[in-house]
Amino acid sequence: MNPASLIPVAEPLPIPWGWFDILLVLTFAVHILFMNALLGSAAIGLLRAMKGDAGLARDVGDKAPPLLALTINFGVAPLLFLQVLYGHFDYVSSVLMGGWWLAVIPVLMVAYYGYYAAKFGWESMGAGKRNLLLAVALSCLLYTGFMLTNNMTLMLLPEAWTEYFTASGGFLNLSDPTLLPRYLHFMVGALAVGGLFIALLGRSKERDDYVATGMTWFTRATMVNLLVGFWFLLSLPRPILLLFMGGSQPATMVLLASLIGAGMAIVAGLRKDPVKSALWAVLTVLFMSLTRNWLRAFYLAPWFTAESTPVTSQYSSFYLFLGFLVGGLGLMGYMMKLYLRSRERRA
Ligand code: HEM
Structure with missing residues (x-):
């Protein structure tokens, strides 16, 4: 079939x-x-x-x-x-x-x-x-x-x-060789960012022990995740792996940017700086998400490409969406303001 x-x-x-x-x-x-x-x-x-x-x-x-x-x-x-x-x-x-x-x-x-x-x-x-x-x-x-x-x-x-x-x-x-390394890559990443979250919580609560524990988890889990990430990369089908090794310039660049981000996050982690670590971690997750987007496009290329999807150019629903997005964000900001004000009063 x-x-x-x-x-x-x-x-x-x-x-x-x-x-x-x-x-x-x-x-x-x-x-x-x-x-x-x-x-x-x-x-x-x-x-x-x-x-x-x-x-x-x-x-x-x-x-x-x-x-x-x-x-x-x-x-x-x-x-x-x-x-x-x-x-x-x-x-x-x-x-x-x-x-x-x-x-x-x-x-x-x-x-x-x-x-x-x-x-x-x-x-x-x-x-x-x-x-x-x-x-x-x-x-x-x-x-x-x-x-x-x-x-x-x-x-x-x-x-x-x-x-x-x-x-x-x-x-x-289950028969896909990328399944396990891909899943572990996300879960070890969760331990790293979870550690960072604990460090940031410790910073706001003035609990140095939380900062120390959280930063240790962040740094070590990110180091382990570099290895898991390479395992994931090597488990990819060879033609796709080669695209990330220079075969596709934009895909190689975003992967490289992610790796640099992870490296910088480890450096900030070793210096026990939760705020800088958080900045690098967010950038790394963004670049990794872009890398993952390329990966999906490469996998699907034999069956389907973005260019082959018909576009009807009907912008009205998009403008409606943007209007609700901006209005919604404004309302959320206003609610946060009311909430913070009431918290201050209670304090
Ligand atoms: C709270 C428990 C959840 C966990 C631990 C979790 C975890 C994950 C993980 C690990 C991935 C990446 C999978 C991969 O690419 O291999 C993922 C992707 C995704 N998750 Fe969640 N998720 C949770 C809840 C949800 C819920 C409730 C929704 C939807 C209502 C959702 C929507 C998505 C979508 C749409 C993606 C893929 C987006 C894309 O392909 O670009 N997740 N999630």
Whole structure:
């Protein structure tokens, strides 16, 4: 069977591709930064709690419900842009994963409930029960991340979709050699940024021990992630690997910029400077998100290119979107102002 026959026809775009692509990369980077702060700090806090020191787990646990809400909300935005640009790949892979994919919703609800229950029942729960609850919530996040990596890789491989005809239910992309290094690359990155989040929290709470612990996690995890990143790079199909090794100038440049960013982040981390580390970390995540965007385009090139998508040049909905975006941001700024003012008054 020719896998191309399984790819639905691309829907026309109302405005040129680039607009959606920029928004996809930007919102994805924000999503990943929030996810990292949540998952990484929750994992580090839990490890500490299991060694008998629950203070850090309590402080990061307080931030977990809002961080989870922000991760999910900033996940919706790239999901919408992804569906506009790559819906004919991503919808198919989502459907093929079946129950594995659908389970993400109840699993995330368990994570939410777990973090809320731990936050509000902290004093009344024993350490054992509390750690178990935090471990269940963390496993739910790890599951969700794994499903996303499965979906994001399966959508790139129409030749793997034919498994549908022999599999008895939904299936995962387990035979893809890039799956594990790609997933680990995101998870080790989460430990690094989670550490940085703890250091920044320590800075605002004037807790030097948090700054020291957080910066150590940030620096070491980023060093390990350089190795995991190379493993991921080497696991790519050879023609794509060569494109990142000079075959495509822009792709090679963004990968190089990401590596320089990671190097600078490690230097700032070794100097125990959370603010500079945060700046380099954000830049690195942005460049890595761009690199990942190139990777997707290279994988899909045999089946589909951005230029082949018809554009209808109907700008009215785009202007409406921009209007709501600016209006929404203004309203959010106003709400933040009211909130901060009321906090000052209470203090
Ligand atoms: C809170 C738990 C979550 C975790 C740990 C998580 C983790 C991840 C990871 C690791 C990736 C990258 C996958 C890869 O490329 O291999 C990813 C991508 C993505 N996530 Fe999340 N995610 C979470 C929740 C969500 C939710 C609830 C949504 C949607 C409502 C979402 C939407 C997305 C989208 C659309 C992408 C891909 C964007 C793109 O391809 O440019 N995520 N997420």
